[in-house]
Amino acid sequence: MAYTAIDDPEAYFQAKLYTGTGSQLAVTLDGDTDMQPDFVWFKNRGTTNSHGLQDSVRGFDTTGIQSTNGTDADPAFDGSTLGYVSAVGSDGFTVEAGNCANASSNNYVAWCWKESATAGFDIDSNSGTGSARTEAHSLSAVPHVIIMKSTNDSTNWVVYHHKNTSAPETDWLRLNDTRATSDDSARWNDTAPTSSVFSVGTDSETNASGNSYISYLWSEKQGFSKFGGYTGNGGNIFIYTGFRPAWIMCKQTSGTANWQIYNNKVSPFNQGSGEYTLRANASTAEGSAGTYEVDLLSNGFRPVGGSSSFNTSGQSYVYMAFAEAPFVNSNGVPCNAR
Numbered sequence: 348m349a350y351t352a353i354d355d356p357e358a359y360f361q362a363k364l365y366t367g368t369g370s371q372l373a374v375t376l377d378g379d380t381d382m383q384p385d386f387v388w389f390k391n392r393g394t395t396n397s398h399g400l401q402d403s404v405r406g407f408d409t410t411g412i413q414s415t416n417g418t419d420a421d422p423a424f425d426g427s428t429l430g431y432v433s434a435v436g437s438d439g440f441t442v443e444a445g446n447c448a449n450a451s452s453n454n455y456v457a458w459c460w461k462e463s464a465t466a467g468f469d470i471d472s473n474s475g476t477g478s479a480r481t482e483a484h485s486l487s488a489v490p491h492v493i494i495m496k497s498t499n500d501s502t503n504w505v506v507y508h509h510k511n512t513s514a515p516e517t518d519w520l521r522l523n524d525t526r527a528t529s530d531d532s533a534r535w536n537d538t539a540p541t542s543s544v545f546s547v548g549t550d551s552e553t554n555a556s557g558n559s560y561i562s563y564l565w566s567e568k569q570g571f572s573k574f575g576g577y578t579g580n581g582g583n584i585f586i587y588t589g590f591r592p593a594w595i596m597c598k599q600t601s602g603t604a605n606w607q608i609y610n611n612k613v614s615p616f617n618q619g620s621g622e623y624t625l626r627a628n629a630s631t632a633e634g635s636a637g638t639y640e641v642d643l644l645s646n647g648f649r650p651v652g653g654s655s656s657f658n659t660s661g662q663s664y665v666y667m668a669f670a671e672a673p674f675v676n677s678n679g680v681p682c683n684a685r
Contacts, residue, residue, distance in 0.1 A: 351570020351590065351673030355380055359466035359571065360669045361459050362594060362610045363439075364392075369451030374439045376459065381438035384459035385470060386563065389432070389442075390625055392454045392613075396447045397630045401432045403462065404470045405498065405561060407440070408433065413496065414447075415504055415522050416630045456610065456625070458594060464488075467566035477556030479536045481544040488566040490540045491574040492667055494522060495553055495562040502552045505534055507545075508665045510576030511600055515539070516546075520598060520665075523628050528600045570673035574666070576600075579650070581660030587647040590670035595641065595648060596627065597656065601663040605629060607656045609641055611671055624656070645672075 353359065357378035365374045376382055385403040390396070397414035405411040409426030430445020440457070442449040449455070462470050469485045475497075484490065493507040504522035511528055512518050516539040518528045533550035540546065545564070547554040554560075567574055573588040579599075594610045606627035613623040613633075623633055624640065640656050642649040648668070650657030657664065 351670075352568050353466060353571040353670075354673065356571050356590070356593065356670040356672065358382055359461045359463055359468070360593065362612045363457045363459065364612050365442075365455050365457065367442075367444075367449040367451055367453040367455060369444050369449065371433070371441060371443055372449050373436075373441050374457065376439045382459065382461055383437050384435055384440060385462035386460040386468075387432050387435070387440055387457055388459075389448055389455055389457040391447060391450070392456055392625070392633050394446070394453065394632055395630050397429070398625075398627065399429070399431065399447050402470050402561065402563075403435070404472045407431070407435060413498065414630075415627045456612065458610065465568075467568040467572055469564045471562040471564060473560050473562070475547075475551075475554040475556055475558040475560060477549060477554065479546070479548050480554065481538075481546050482562070483544050484540075484562075484564050486564055486566045487542060489542050490545060490564040491567050492565045493540065493545055493562055495547075495560055497552070497555065497558045498561050499559045500551065500555065502555075502558075505552045507535055507540070508576075508600075509574065510665050512663075520600065521628075522606060525603045525605055525628055527602050527604075565667070571670045573668045575668075576663065576665045579658040579660055579662045579664060581658060583649070584658055585644075585647060585649050586666070588668050588670075589646060590668075590673045591645050592643050592648050592668045593671035594669045595666055596668075597650075597664055597666040599656075599659065599662050599664050602659075605656065607640070611643060 357380040361376045361378045388400045390398045399412050401412050412426050412431045430448030432440050433443050434441040464487050491509040496504045506520040516535050519534045533548040536546040536548035538546035596608045598606045608625045
């Protein structure tokens with residue numbers, strides 16, 4: 348039986364629900380373990396407002412915030428108007444007033460990661476040259492997912508996923524739109540990442556001369572994270588992760604579809620309702636449907652049969668998932684489904 352590499356997922360990832368006040372608000376994470384986040388991704392759950400992403404490399408201030416859905420001015424939000432994370436602490440973060448981060452009586456979710464090679468997460472800042480090149484990272488492992496964006500230009504968010512077709516180094520997805528997999532050499536230079544570097548080509552989305560870039564890189568850690576792929580069957584299908592998921596983001600790669608995000612904080616049951624789904628590429632509030640789309644289990648998840656978001660027959664999908672609890676901890680003790 349495969350044991351986890353990380354007994355305490357809360358030391359590296361936590362999701363938090365909070366209610367805005369319209370004035371500076373200190374938000375404390377819920378986990379039993381304190382965690383100072385390096386990457387905070389937040390969204391107004393109830394209204395049409397953009398996602399906000401901030402990290403410790405760019406800094407937590409008015410200019411260090413960007414949106415995945417591309418409806419706001421690039422390269423950054425006007426954080427002084429829309430709200431932003433102004434600081435992080437030993438077990439949470441502080442948000443300033445604004446509809447995207449902290450409007451009075453509005454409901455929000457924040458997904459928080461700790462940068463650590465132990466947990467397989469690295470944040471990299473680099474400058475483009477316009478010529479194909481490699482960029483060093485600090486994972487000490489091969490990245491399975493790379494999400495990259497120019498911070499001073501209105502280009503798209505580009506995604507590398509190691510299960511995106513049989514030759515993922517030639518293919519790419521965009522986090523801010525619904526398109527299927529595209530294929531060219533200009534994003535990743537037709538070169539797979541290694542345990543020390545990743546490659547970029549000549550496209551402005553990954554390597555324009557004079558542009559600055561931020562990259563989020565993840566590598567799988569047994570019992571804590573999983574970055575996989577599957578083919579939908581329209582019926583009963585089970586995706587093994589080796590842990591009880593706390594957060595899942597899934598994208599159909601063979602056709603046009605949203606980036607669906609589900610987290611365990613908004614539903615008290617195993618099954619995840621579509622009304623609790625957010626979309627990385629859209630500013631919309633949580634989904635309007637009440638149908639179940641995914642069943643969270645002690646060792647993986649089950650996309651509900653026929654769900655166009657997770658399980659259309661014959662379609663290809665990729666996903667990212669992070670643990671609430673490992674299926675079996677390092678002492679051989681199993682967890683249970685919720």
